[in-house]
Amino acid sequence: MTNLSDYQQVLTPNYGLPPTIIVKGQGCELFGQSGERFLDLAGGIAVSALGHCHPDVVKALTEQANKVWHLSNVLANEPAIELAKALVAATFADRVFFCNSGAEANEAAIKAARKAAFDLHGPEKHEIIAFNDAFHGRTIATVTAGGQPKYRTGFGPMPEGFTHLPFNDCNALEAQISEKTCAVMVEAVQGEGGVRPICPTFFEKIRTACDRVGAALIVDEVQTGMGRTGKLFAYQHSDITPDILSSAKSLGCGFPIGAMLCKEWISEHLVAGTHGSTYGGNPLGTAVAGKALEIINSAELLSNVVARGQQLMDGLNALNSKHELFKTIRGKGLLIGAVLKDEYGGRSGELSTLTMKEGLMTLVAGPNVHRFAPPLIISNTQVDEALDLLDRAYSNFNKQT
Numbered sequence: 001m002t003n004l005s006d007y008q009q010v011l012t013p014n015y016g017l018p019p020t021i022i023v024k025g026q027g028c029e030l031f032g033q034s035g036e037r038f039l040d041l042a043g044g045i046a047v048s049a050l051g052h053c054h055p056d057v058v059k060a061l062t063e064q065a066n067k068v069w070h071l072s073n074v075l076a077n078e079p080a081i082e083l084a085k086a087l088v089a090a091t092f093a094d095r096v097f098f099c100n101s102g103a104e105a106n107e108a109a110i111k112a113a114r115k116a117a118f119d120l121h122g123p124e125k126h127e128i129i130a131f132n133d134a135f136h137g138r139t140i141a142t143v144t145a146g147g148q149p150k151y152r153t154g155f156g157p158m159p160e161g162f163t164h165l166p167f168n169d170c171n172a173l174e175a176q177i178s179e180k181t182c183a184v185m186v187e188a189v190q191g192e193g194g195v196r197p198i199c200p201t202f203f204e205k206i207r208t209a210c211d212r213v214g215a216a217l218i219v220d221e222v223q224t225g226m227g228r229t230g231k232l233f234a235y236q237h238s239d240i241t242p243d244i245l246s247s248a249k250s251l252g253c254g255f256p257i258g259a260m261l262c263k264e265w266i267s268e269h270l271v272a273g274t275h276g277s278t279y280g281g282n283p284l285g286t287a288v289a290g291k292a293l294e295i296i297n298s299a300e301l302l303s304n305v306v307a308r309g310q311q312l313m314d315g316l317n318a319l320n321s322k323h324e325l326f327k328t329i330r331g332k333g334l335l336i337g338a339v340l341k342d343e344y345g346g347r348s349g350e351l352s353t354l355t356m357k358e359g360l361m362t363l364v365a366g367p368n369v370h371r372f373a374p375p376l377i378i379s380n381t382q383v384d385e386a387l388d389l390l391d392r393a394y395s396n397f398n399k400q401t
Contacts, residue, residue, distance in 0.1 A: 001033065019356060025052025028375050028382050030361065041386050042361040046191065046223045046335065046373035049250035049296060054377075057253055057291050064287035072278060079286035086293055090232055092241040093261035097270070098281030102222030102248035103137025105258035108275060109185070109244045110141055112262060113216040116269040117182030121214065129176060129184045131167040133193030136185065136220055145185055148193070168199040177209045183216040183244075184209070188234035191223035194369045195330055195337025200238060207240045216243040216266060222258075226250035227296040227376050229333035230306040237332075250376075253292045257285035296376065305376050308383055309333040312372060315387040323394040325351075326370075334378070338370040344401070354393040360386055 008017060022038075024031040028051050030038040043049070050057055064079060071077055084096040097108050110128065117125040130136070134147040143151045144158040147167075152158055165172040167190060177184070184206050190196040210217045219242040224234035228250060231237055235245070243266055248258035258280075279285075295301060313329060316338055320326045326338040340348060348364040348371075355362045363371040374386075 019353070027051040027053075028378050036359070038356070038359050038361045039382060039386055039389065040361045041355075041372045041374040041378075042363045043373045043375050044254060045249070045363060046228060047249045047252075048254050049226055049228070049376045050253045050292060051375040051377050052254075054253065054295075056295060057288055060287050060291035061255065061284065064284055068283050070279070070282050070284075073276060073281060077281070077283045077286070079283050079290055080281035083286040083290040083293065086290060087247075087259065087261060090293070090297055091245070091261055092235075092263065093245065094264040095262055095267035097260040097262070097267075097275070098286065099258040099260065099277045100256045100279050100285070101137070101258045102220075102246060103139045103142045103258075104277065104280075105222065105246035105248050105260045106136045106142045106145065106185075106218075106220060107139055108260035109218045109220075109246050109262075110145060110183070111275055112244060112260065112266050112270055113183035113218060115274060116216065116266050117214075119269045121182075125180055125182045125214075126161045127163060127178070127181045128161060129163050129165060129173070129181055131186060131190075132164050133167060133190055133196070134164075134185075134187055134220075135190070135192035136187075137222075167193070167196060168202045170202055170205045173202075173205060173209060177213055177215070179213050181210075181213055181215045183218050185218040185220065187220045188224045188237075189229065189332055189335055191335065191371075192365055194339065194365050195335060195371055197330065197332050203235075203238055203240050210243070218242065218244040218246070220246050222246055222248045223373075224332075224335060226292070227302055227305055227333075228335050228373070230302055230309065232297050232302070234332065250296070251292065252285055252289050255285050255288040257289050259289075301376060304378075305333045308374075308378050308380065309336065311380060311383045312336060312374075312386070315383065316372075316390070319387065319391055319394060322391070323398055325394060325397065331372075334372070334374055334376055336372045337365050338372075340368045340370070347397075350400075351393065351397060354396050355390060357396075358389040358393050360389040360393070362390075 020032045022030050130145045132147040136142040136145045147164045225247045245261040316329050327341045329338045346367040351370045365371040
């Protein structure tokens with residue numbers, strides 16, 4: 001039987017040693033090699049929006065697999081065209097570029113903003129403003145855009161032209177943005193940065209400032225998009241529209257796909273040959289994403305996200321009244337972070353380990369935040385079960401303290 005010793009021998013060590021090997025998933029449940037069951041409140045890091053092996057998504061994948069898998073973008077395919085039409089109809093966007101991951105979607109966003117600024121204003125307008133604690137991917141450009149130096153250490157020199165400001169700080173933004181700024185890149189909720197929602201006033205200030213200096217507003221919705229916050233995309237909680245949006249993760253519900261959505265004034269500068277992706281928009285990925293979008297963008301599912309998110313938030317606050325571990329619990333929809341009190345700082349990983357011992361998969365968002373991003377189909381009964389398991393895990397944490 002394949003085991004973790006095999007993993008250590010043949011795979012690069014950049015992920016550390018996983019705690020177990022999963023062999024099967026169904027709905028909101030995962031199963032290990034020995035049949036051990038886990039309730040999934042991690043969702044593959046906010047990816048498995050429809051749970052595991054959703055029958056309609058499996059059907060879409062297998063039906064397309066019996067037609068054609070790959071063509072390259074020298075040729076067109078029906079699923080990609082239909083998915084792009086659906087995304088345009090459901091959002092602010094005029095055009096869509098498909099790729100294979102969130103990092104690739106953000107790379108495309110960065111390049112598109114820079115190219116539009118170059119064509120319209122010349123090479124001096126190239127600065128991209130991003131924010132401390134942000135996460136936009138792990139390519140050289142996206143770790144540079146991200147506001148967490150730990151992901152850049154040892155990989156320099158980094159590309160030039162990126163400036164980082166405090167998140168939700170209107171004064172810092174006003175002081176920095178200028179005619180040299182080609183884009184402001186921001187997450188609707190900082191996921192890896194601690195599950196920190198954007199302040200509505202700050203979001204409005206970014207939009208106004210971008211309009212004033214002719215810069216593009218890039219909204220990274222890799223983690224928040226596809227229903228995670230109770231709207232199809234988190235920007236839709238406001239009246240603000242981006243110029244560019246990146247999507248991935250739940251877009252394919254586990255099948256690798258990413259997308260960069262943009263307005264016409266951006267896309268018209270991506271003329272033939274300026275950007276591309278060998279696998280981007282492949283028939284398998286877009287068939288899966290098309291079905292996922294159809295299911296997720298429904299009143300029934302989005303209402304479940306709001307209801308189960310509130311149930312989980314209320315339950316976590318009740319548990320915190322009992323165990324007194326967290327100084328705040330924040331988030332939106334089914335993306336929630338519980339921020340450890342200062343005396344427990346740096347120990348979020350211990351909480352995740354303890355919940356797994358109870359049969360519950362959870363996440364961290366840095367060393368101080370216990371994060372939850374379950375499938376959007378999770379039921380009220382499953383949320384209640386998760387809260388019972390968390391109660392036991394938090395009790396065990398207190399016993400160790």
